[in-house]
Amino acid sequence: MDEYLDIVDAQGHPTGKSELKSIIHTKGYYHHTAHIWFYTSDGNILLSQRSAKKAICPLLWDVSVAGHIDAGETIESGSIREIEEEIGLSISEKALHKIGVFECLQSYDNGIIDNEFHNTFIAELNVPLEKLIKQEEEVEALKLVSFEDFKALIRSIGNNNNHFVPSNKAYYEFVLQAITKHIK
Numbered sequence: 001m002d003e004y005l006d007i008v009d010a011q012g013h014p015t016g017k018s019e020l021k022s023i024i025h026t027k028g029y030y031h032h033t034a035h036i037w038f039y040t041s042d043g044n045i046l047l048s049q050r051s052a053k054k055a056i057c058p059l060l061w062d063v064s065v066a067g068h069i070d071a072g073e074t075i076e077s078g079s080i081r082e083i084e085e086e087i088g089l090s091i092s093e094k095a096l097h098k099i100g101v102f103e104c105l106q107s108y109d110n111g112i113i114d115n116e117f118h119n120t121f122i123a124e125l126n127v128p129l130e131k132l133i134k135q136e137e138e139v140e141a142l143k144l145v146s147f148e149d150f151k152a153l154i155r156s157i158g159n160n161n162n163h164f165v166p167s168n169k170a171y172y173e174f175v176l177q178a179i180t181k182h183i184k
Helices: 021-027 075-087 147-155 166-183
Strands: 004-008 014-020 030-039 044-050 065-068 097-107 113-124 139-146
Touching: 004 021, 004 030, 014 021, 021 113, 030 075, 030 166, 044 147, 065 075, 075 113, 075 139, 097 166, 113 166, 139 147, 147 166
Parallel strands: 030 113
Antiparallel strands: 004 014, 030 044, 030 065, 044 139, 097 113
8 A cells, every 4th residue: 555654854853744655665765664562471572474465575574563654643653553454453552662763774676765763662462362363465474482582583683594584683682672671
């Protein structure tokens, strides 16, 4: 779907302009996204496998839920919308715990120039995995992995394991540290 997104400057501040996502990705305009990492109280992290239909990194495992913030949306309301769309889960904004904003500047062979600010949250997953409803266009599969397995997967990035999006190693390490700190 080609929705309108707000364009921001190189510091993430609104410019007052909006454009179609396809144009933003062609021209390389800066924009906001939401990343929501779900964890369980017994020490698991929810991973989402990117759909085979995705233009970027199809079938690789990544953040529980991610998506673009639509024009006029707040970061929080866009996050709640993305959670509902991608995994069929309704949560409140107060369940989201922001852990940071991460600049991600990537260009891909298919012509996409993705200059994003990942507004990153963690939230506790309080329902069984079987209750989640994946959005077929976005999510191929969902799984829970233990913190230890997550650490092992991070360590294997760059060893041709093709499990995680390879450019995100330091980001994954930060997320695990933030979740671990939050639940203690």
